[in-house]
Amino acid sequence: MSEWALVMAPVAALAADVVCQIACLRLGYVGGLLRSLFAGFGAGALVVLLLTLGALRLDPAPAADAAARVFLNLLTYAALSYCYFHFVNLGETARRVRLLRELIEAGGSLTERDILCRYNARDMLHARLNRLLCNRQVVERSGRYVVGRPTVLVMSRAVLFMKRLVLRRERE
Amino acid sequence: MPVLIWSILLAAATFGAHLAWWRVRIPRRQTRALLLLSFGCLAAGLVFLKAVGPSSSCSVWFPSSPAALFQIALFHVAMTLAYITTYSALEVDSPSLVIVLRVAQAGAQGVSREELLAELDDDALVRPRLRDLIRDGMAVLDETRYTITPKGRRFAAVFILYRRVLGLGKGG
Numbered sequence: 001m002s003e004w005a006l007v008m009a010p011v012a013a014l015a016a017d018v019v020c021q022i023a024c025l026r027l028g029y030v031g032g033l034l035r036s037l038f039a040g041f042g043a044g045a046l047v048v049l050l051l052t053l054g055a056l057r058l059d060p061a062p063a064a065d066a067a068a069r070v071f072l073n074l075l076t077y078a079a080l081s082y083c084y085f086h087f088v089n090l091g092e093t094a095r096r097v098r099l100l101r102e103l104i105e106a107g108g109s110l111t112e113r114d115i116l117c118r119y120n121a122r123d124m125l126h127a128r129l130n131r132l133l134c135n136r137q138v139v140e141r142s143g144r145y146v147v148g149r150p151t152v153l154v155m156s157r158a159v160l161f162m163k164r165l166v167l168r169r170e171r172e
Numbered sequence: 173m174p175v176l177i178w179s180i181l182l183a184a185a186t187f188g189a190h191l192a193w194w195r196v197r198i199p200r201r202q203t204r205a206l207l208l209l210s211f212g213c214l215a216a217g218l219v220f221l222k223a224v225g226p227s228s229s230c231s232v233w234f235p236s237s238p239a240a241l242f243q244i245a246l247f248h249v250a251m252t253l254a255y256i257t258t259y260s261a262l263e264v265d266s267p268s269l270v271i272v273l274r275v276a277q278a279g280a281q282g283v284s285r286e287e288l289l290a291e292l293d294d295d296a297l298v299r300p301r302l303r304d305l306i307r308d309g310m311a312v313l314d315e316t317r318y319t320i321t322p323k324g325r326r327f328a329a330v331f332i333l334y335r336r337v338l339g340l341g342k343g344g
Contacts, residue, residue: 003239010246025338033340068176072247079250086257088338091331093268095301100310100328103320111316112302121297125289128268138275144282145275153276156269163262166194 006055006069009048010077017044017081021088034135037088041081048077095124174235178221179247186213186248187255202263203256210252214245264304267297 021040024030030039052073056066091097102118103110110118129145132138132152139148147153163170190209199205218241225236235241261269270292275283302318305311310324320328 003237007239007243007246010250022338025340033338065173068173069243072176072179072243076243076247076250079247079254083250083253083257086254088334091335091338092340093266094331095267095298096305096310097328097331099298099301099305100320100324101332103311103318104325104328104332109317109319112299112318115302115318116294116298119298121292121294122289124267124297125271125285125292128271129285129288132268132271137272141282144278144284145288146278146280146282147272147276152268152272156273156276159258159261159266159269160273162258166191166259167198167262 002055002058006052006059006073009051009055009073010080012051013044013048013077014080014084016047017041018084020044021084033088033092037085041085044077044081045074048073093128095119174233175240175243177233178217178235179244182213182217182244182248183251185217186210186252189213203259206256206259207252210248210255214248214252217248218245264300267292 017040019040020043021036024039025033025036030036049070052070056069060066061069098119099115102115106114106118129138133140135152136148137152138145160170186209190206193199193205193209221234221241221244222236225234235244271288274288274291302311305318305324306313308323309321310327311318311320313319
């Protein structure tokens with residue numbers, strides 16, 4: 001029984017992550033979507049740790065085995081939570097979702113010109129630059145943008161590296 | 173410990189097979205191919221452990237209990253989904269990541285909003301995603317009008333519903 005509790009801990013933690021994230025955002029405990037996602041991740045990490053350690057206490061294992069199971073559960077939870085983060089982020093930033101949404105709101109059909117009136121590169125660039133400015137990933141100096149915090153830059157370089165490794169190209 | 177080792181070995185073998193396949197030829201439907209490859213590797217790994225584990229002289233290194241196999245499978249599925257969500261950023265350039273890379277390339281001199289707009293226009297950011305909607309059967313192009321398909325409606329509905337749960341606007 002405790003072995004199954006240990007195995008299912010990452011799934012329970014993901015549920016805690018989702019509930020905590022929604023609650024934080026809806027009740028305004030933290031400012032903004034990104035912070036609610038971090039809060040959810042933290043709550044889930046706590047749940048996976050407590051459940052795994054609790055299960056190992058009921059059914060003790062040698063120290064190396066116990067450490068390995070804790071590590072594996074944390075990795076599994078991190079991967080599941082990353083998928084949830086990406087799902088929420090898709091709704092926030094995915095262009096295809098936004099284009100489909102515009103089509104639905106227009107009754108199901110639009111010309112390209114109508115689509116570009118409702119959603120275009122200029123609007124998209126403004127929205128994304130504003131998000132990057134808000135998160136201080138990019139900072140403005142005399143009307144020009146320079147790199148601020150390096151988080152998104154590191155992600156961009158990691159994606160570029162993977163693109164070279166897997167697809168052997170740098171651009172779409 | 174064996175559960176952790178087998179989980180990581182299986183994930184590494186799957187990634188190696190993925191790289192090898194992509195070196196020979198990149199499949200047309202990449203996400204579907206990745207899913208097939210990953211679940212194929214998982215099934216083969218579980219069958220191997222189930223068959224070899226109990227009969228092996230060092231059976232302690234071959235986990236074969238249902239809970240242990242489930243934990244390996246859960247880790248594998250979580251890593252596969254996490255990789256596939258990341259892979260979408262390899263297939264399609266994310267505007268935010270492109271903006272940050274472009275800003276980083278400009279160095280201390282920085283880049284203006286107009287310079288970014290000249291590079292990231294509708295041809296770069298919007299029209300390729302409209303073509304993706306057609307390719308994936310989420311919209312049809314009838315002479316000059318894009319019309320959403322039932323598949324496109326279902327896909328968008330998931331994100332629209334979830335953003336409603338989160339109390340968020342259109343996104344994009």
